Amino acid sequence: MKIWRLVIKEIGYRKVNFLLSLMAVAASVGLFTVFVTTGEGYRNETRKIQLGMGQNLRIIPLETRMDQFWSAGYSELTMPEEYVYRFAALDGYEYTHLTATLQQAIDLKGRRIILTGILPEVMPPGRNQPPIMFSVERGEVYVGSEVARFFDIQEGQGIDLEGRSFRVTRALSPTGSNDDIKVFGHLEDIQELLGLEDRINEITALECLCLIESGQTELDALALAEAQLAEILPEGKVLLLRGIADVRERQRAAMEGYLGLLTPLVILIGGISIGILTMLNVRERYEEIGILRAIGRGSWSIATLFLGRALLMGVLGAPIGFFLGGLIALHFGPQIFSLTSGALRLNFAWLALLIVLAPAFTAIAAFIPTARAVNWDPLTTLRDS
Amino acid sequence: MGDLVISLDSVSKIYRQGQKETLGLDAVTLHIQEKEFVVVRGPSGSGKTTLLVLIAGLLRPSQGVITVNQQNLERLNSQQKAAFRARNVGFVFQMFHLVPYLSVLENVLLGTGQRETEKTRSVNLLESLGLGEKLSSLPAELSAGEQQRTAVARALISNPKIILADEPTGNLDPVSAQTVLDHLDQFQKGGGTVILASHSDLADRYANRLVHLKQGRISEGLSVTADEEDRKGNPAGTPQS
Structure with missing residues (x-):
């Protein structure tokens, strides 16, 4: 049986788990999108305010x-x-x-x-x-x-x-x-x-x-x-005009420091939530791993089953999260950044990047528990299941 | 009986968990010939499952040599072992271990390339096992006996040389158990080799040979060999000298 058919069948069977995982990916991507979009809005707003200084x-x-x-x-x-x-x-x-x-x-x-x-x-x-x-x-x-x-x-x-x-x-x-x-x-x-x-x-x-x-x-x-x-x-x-530049520079440094601190945190929290859900899915499926090994499926074939699901989750979750996050940013952003509300827009270059990054992230998150599971003693795997 | 198909020479298996070591098998030597129906008896924890899993190449022995179908398993890497299992070994478990989201037919086809001929053969096999009406049912919709028959069909579909069955009747009612054992018997009569692990005597009358395991060792003097004509006619475990 083809691996992709198994992936689709499993998703159909564990719809709630897949939907929760998809929501986790979409929420992480959405949070990131809100953050980068409003972050850019914050930069524009700061520049605009600073322009008042000349x-x-x-x-x-x-x-x-x-x-x-x-x-x-x-x-x-x-x-x-x-x-x-x-x-x-x-x-x-x-x-x-x-x-x-x-x-x-x-x-x-x-x-x-x-x-x-x-x-x-x-x-x-x-x-x-x-x-x-x-x-x-x-x-x-x-x-x-x-x-x-x-x-x-x-x-x-x-x-x-x-x-x-x-x-x-x-x-x-x-x-x-x-x-x-x-x-x-x-x-x-x-x-x-x-x-x-x-x-x-x-x-x-x-x-x-x-x-x-x-x-x-x-x-x-x-x-x-x-x-x-x-x-x-x-x-x-x-x-x-050095005086203006000093004030501007201090404000910009504070802003960049703030964004620089939060950006990796947002990525880390999103990555951890995706990783936990993927690990839970793999744990739930130890029995399948044991069965597939017992009937002669190779480790790579089994790993593909889990990585395929994770990739699909990333590919679907990235655009959903991007557009949801974009909607939130574009709805609430103008209320916060009133001077530059017209300049607040979605950067579609991020969408392309997220469609590559989100599946990579989910695949990495799935790879670790899957690699461990396929190398486990199948006897233990089947007994534990 | 035919050629030697499985050979274990001084095979030991030690499970290590942290500092703790548990002996699974202790210097077991066992030779099984083609077309044998071997029942491995012994209480829980005696090493029956370990023996089957080692023969399937799912575990590596801590010591000793295992040869299956003239292939020293130690010389194969994990991919080669997987391919070897797919060609030579069918596994039946006590807990059935069917994939919950696949139908009966899909579970049987799981280990195949799902070509049309295999599909037809799977349907025929399932019909012969009395599951013709359940082809598209999910495992959760089946009785225990039906699930085990599905598992037997999955083990048989790839035309393996050997069936390894670990307590296949442990969760079945007597009628279902009889059906499953009959199918394994048919497989053996068709030229296959069956090694069945059980802690009960239900399967003994199908056996050419009984192997008793205790604390990872074959109990001396308790292994028996039954002649073909005596099988099913003799009570389980009666020594034939």
Whole structure:
């Protein structure tokens, strides 16, 4: 009789045991899926919250006068927009949330506002993570709270800027910074309004500061960043905001430490529960092992009977657990991570990995008791059963 | 009688559990010829089951040489032993040991390649054992006698040279016991060799030879040989000199 037929027959006979084992696998995979999905949500949320602190890497035009820059909040000079793409393509430089802006103060009906063109977030090559920085569609603007209040602008209304009409899609909440007097638009729109096509006056990014983490000093990191960037951005000047980076780094380390502690625990607990159920199944089936040995089935053939069941459990349990865990994460996640709820999604690469890992785990869990059982004295096996 | 089919020379088996050692068989020498029906008698714990399991190659002796069908079992690895058992040995147990989730027919086919010819032969065999109506029944739906007849069919289906039966009638009523023993008798008459372990005298009248075991040793002077014509006619255990 074919082994797979025996596997199916046994499952049909011990439905409850199989369903319980399947649920254990699905629960373990589900727990893992909830954990990695919400873990990623946690990372996104933390990044988003940290963005409120501002990015720590700023590149401004080389000849910028710093007294002017710090007092105005932006450089009065510009540099080529192409720099941002050169920076993006820079090999071996860790960064995230790269964007570029063009800012300039203008007079709007007697009030000073800062027009701010924002380039949609530029991803490092080969990385495809959801953007966290906000971006504005062409023909639309977001207005700062002070601008909205002074000109009594509501969302959905139009606004004329330098002779062009834009639709206000968001009136922002007060931030307590000069963002309140800004009008944010798409970079290309603002470049056209200001007659500064293909120009920007700042590149901003979150830089990992890996060198500082690995023991080098802040000056080393800054010098190295400057040296690296000077070659490709000859008109750029690098500013590293260490205070922000420190806080960000401590928070990130705490988060990664927490996730790093829980991830192996979740895998271990799932693996143990699968292992216990598989061992119980093997113990329940000592008689079969004795019978099969007595009638001349080889050890490998008997082991296949148990490993086959375990593999089937893993193959079925992985997608069930993945989708159940995904449903739970996507249902409850947005309530926890309200700022980045839109970015919370199932990573289907995990499904492919889990379909390989879960059966491997169940097979390993089944292998140990099965290997012991097939090597036992069949006389004892049959007597004990 | 025919050629020598089973030979045990000074075979001992010691079970070890931690520091504790238990003697299962003690220097047993036994030669069984083709077409013999040997009944191994002895009380519980005397080594009957150990003897059968050693002959089947399911256990390794601690000492001595076992040759079955001219094959020294010690020279085979576990895969070769499994293949050897599948070809040469059928096992019948006191507790039947049927696979609970397989039907009567599937239990019989368990040790076969399940080819169509084997299926037909299994059905015929089961019908001859009075189980024609129970082919698709599960073991739990059968009486003890029916379960044991299924186990006998499973042992016979692969045309083994030897049947090893460990207390096959121990859990059966007298009528069912008689049926099972009759089938083993038929197998022996068809050219097979039967070694049956029992602590009761029920099977004695089917035996060509009785072997008495006590504390792992063959009791001197109690082994008897019965001539074919005397079998069934003589009361169990009557010495034939």
